[in-house]
Amino acid sequence: MAYQALYRVWRPQQFIDVVGQEHVTTTLQNALLQQKISHAYLFSGPRGTGKTSAAKILAKAVNCEKAPTAEPCNECDACRGITDGSIPDVIEIDAASNNGVEEIRDIRDKVKYAPNVVKYKVYIIDEVHMLSIGAFNALLKTLEEPPKHVIFILATTEPHKIPLTIISRCQRFDFKRITAQAIVGRMKQIVEESGVDCDDKALQIISRAAEGGMRDALSLLDQAISFSQDRVTIEDALTVTGTVSQNFLNQLARAIHERNAAAGLEALEELLLQGKDPARFIEDLIFFYRDMLLYKAAPALEESMERVMLDDDFQELANQVEPAQIYELIEVLNKAQQEMRWTNHPRIFLEVAIVKLCQLETQQPSSNVQVEPLLRRIEQLEEKLAQFQQNPGMAAAGEPAAAAKKAPRTNRKGFQAPTGKINEVLKSATKTNLHTIKGRWGDLLEMLAANQMRSQAALLNEAEPVAASDEAVVIKFKYEIHCQMAMENTRFTETVSGAMNDYTGKRIQVIGVPEDQWLKIRENFISQRGDGASEGQAAAAEDPLIAEAKKLFGDELIQIQD
Structure with missing residues (x-):
């Protein structure tokens, strides 16, 4: 056979x-x-x-x-x-x-x-x-x-x-993926009984490239035996599997750590001339830093390593690189890997990624520079606080500072509803427009929840439309903070306006007003308009009897039926 x-x-x-x-x-x-x-x-x-x-x-x-x-x-x-x-x-x-x-x-x-x-x-x-x-x-x-x-x-x-x-x-x-150690043990048994001379490190490279499949490992071993001359070497295993050698990864990682972009690009050029696949290489580099991170966290778990072998160069480099740097390196490489999937020129993204890695700023020194002034500032503030407690009369000398501190509070007036816009809406408001929007209010809340805007939909749980014209709708919020959060969210207002367009066929502007401000604006509008206010405007501004009933008994006890 x-x-x-x-x-x-x-x-x-x-x-x-x-x-x-x-x-x-x-x-x-x-x-x-x-x-x-x-x-x-x-x-x-x-x-x-x-x-x-x-x-x-x-x-x-x-x-x-x-x-x-x-x-x-x-x-x-x-x-x-x-x-x-x-x-x-x-x-x-x-x-x-x-x-x-x-x-x-x-x-x-x-x-x-x-x-x-x-x-x-x-x-x-x-x-x-x-x-x-x-x-x-x-x-x-x-x-x-x-x-x-x-x-x-x-x-x-x-x-x-x-x-x-x-x-x-x-x-x-x-059935689970087979560990690299178990694959190596099985392959050793096979090469010994087959009489094949094979390097142990070559078997480790093949086992890691097999990604937990024994059949894949034996197929790669079969291919490596056919490719080799008398002995399956590390280079044979690297060539067959397309994996980048450990020495090359150590060399490139050293160039990145030393911020030497020229050395990094030279190493990359050498790799690509050998015919290595850029996509496979960036995957190996990601796993290299992943293994480095695991080694720093748990040095004894050698079996958890996916790509590296714990040689002296790797251990020395791992001790010099901080975990925060590894996180940044992996993030940049992962982003480059995603971009390489949708391009016809992956080499360009790979080169850009290497340059970017070599230009990443080290976080540790900058953090030391920032901490020292903060510590000195804290000590000064603690001294001033102690002096003030011992002699409260010194507060007079600090009046300008106190006034400066109080100034921001006086400027914080909270949310102010646009009274002029609301009055314009009330001038042309109709009961029909208001009923149309109220009738689709529940659909609007469901739409917001379905579009992953549950927090915005929650803002409308305590809100209701109180006036509507052909161009705008006034929404009353029970709490001022909810009104402010809703009106300052551009995505929210655009989504609600778009939904109103679907329901009414008109592009309607959304205007928010807190409940306490709405009552004052409505009363002022009715008093200024007097008897000249139309029936639709009065209905849009709420019936005075209803408003008076709400004042006496509260919104919770009032139920309005047409």
Whole structure:
């Protein structure tokens, strides 16, 4: 037979070979020994973490001639037949290419027949989330109550796409990403038994590039072995994975720390000449600073490092860089990474990011300069306060200062409603306009809440329209501070005005007025207009009887009905 890829040759044949999923394999082994096998399982998790391999091992274990056993023997006819695929009772289905209703109906029709060779008929459906809704519906009843001789094992990388009705009928096992240390251990075992000479650091580079997938790691290792001559070196691993070397990252980080933009750009130019992908490089640089931050917070957690190895250069540089600087560096790099996704010239953004990183101001010295004068100023104020307490008569000498302090208070008059604009609205206000706006007031509040403006909608809970013309509406607020907050929020006034336009077909200006000011403005308007005020204007300015009743009994006890 032709050459087989490493991940196929070294596919796990026992639960003990499934790396990094002890929480799954231990549970399945205990269930096998206690003969508590479920009728349906759901294996979910990232790619290359052992889902399909565990499914085949489980199929062999339940059909092994030595059952009940925690591990398949891989020696009996059943185990060997399931391994080489010659037993028709273990059926593997790729849901990506067999996702229709007809394929599932075929399973449903054949599932009632007893197995031909072994004890259990096992259906392994890979990438089950690719099934159509109709296929899922066809599978429902069979999956819930299959015959006693049938076991379903569903595998998926995207469990959120599977209907809950399917998930609830299965025992779910979540496979997790395999740690870099576990991947390195498995690869060491493989290269030793294969007789391949490989550098340990090269294995670490490959394991980190695999991002938690054993199949990806073995594929990269296979590629590195083919690329290398006699020994898989660090350079071979870096070339195959496209990862930037640790020395280069240390060199570039040193240039950034020393604010040497020329050295940083030279290093970047060298990297790009080697054919490295700018997007992959900026990702490596982000993880480099992420690992540096974790190292400063918890130096003992070496396993949590994603990209770096704790060599002397890295540790020396990490001790010189402050956490606040790392936060800024990561923020700039993350912004550049987002911009690079939407451009045809990612190199430009990368170069700009390197220059910007080299020009970031160090925060620590500036903070020291600011603290000293503040401390001296505090000491002076404490001395003056002590002198004043000992001799209150000195207050006369401080009258100018006191007057200066009181001046801002006298200028704070609070919110003043635009009386002139309100009077203009009252001159042309009509009862019809007011009723139209009041009728859509609840819709306005719901619209504000739906547009993520709940705080603005809360301001209108204690407000109501009291006068409306064709050009403007006067909104009365119970509290002055609410009125001020609403009227000073440009987005709020524009949103309310736009909503009024939708409701009335007219672009209406919004004018806010506190309740106490509204009562005075309305009374002054009625007294100035006298009998000449029209019926609509009087209605828009509220009925005097209603206003008098509110004065006597309060707004809470008054209910107005037309």
